[in-house]
Amino acid sequence: MNIRQIADNYAVSPQISVEDVAAIKAAGFKSVICNRPDNEDPGQPSADTIKTAVEAAGLEFRWVPVVSGQMTMQNVEEQAEALDALPRPVFAYCRSGTRCTNLYAAIQQMKG
Structure with a gap:
């Protein structure tokens, strides 16, 4: 697992x-x-499989x-709603980490 810190309370991974x-x-x-x-x-692994392990x-x-x-x-x-609602720090993953990173960048642009 390769964790990349994107911001103080947000990191991504494949x-x-x-x-x-x-x-x-x-x-x-x-x-x-x-x-x-x-x-x-x-x-x-399905999202449900990971969800079960994460919640356990x-x-x-x-x-x-x-x-x-x-x-x-949308x-x-x-993603912005999830980040606002979830306890931090938050770990996000996708196939390579790029989508998670791009979502975070788009949220920052949206906030201006």
Whole structure:
């Protein structure tokens, strides 16, 4: 798992596994956001599978799926709502971490 710190309370990573959840918690994160649609790649763990592990570890979880290369304003607004509602710091993941990073950048632009 390759965690990239984007802001004080926000970091991103490529796809995680159930086994990564303990390390995410140990790193001090309070919440996890999945920005990957289910079945994007064969063998990828579903959002529900990760959600179950995240919540069992005592962390909060949100699923804000974004189709690769097709980020919409609705996606940006949903991510912003999740970030406002979730305890921080927040850990977000997608296939490579790029969508999570782009969503965060779009939110910052929206806030002006």
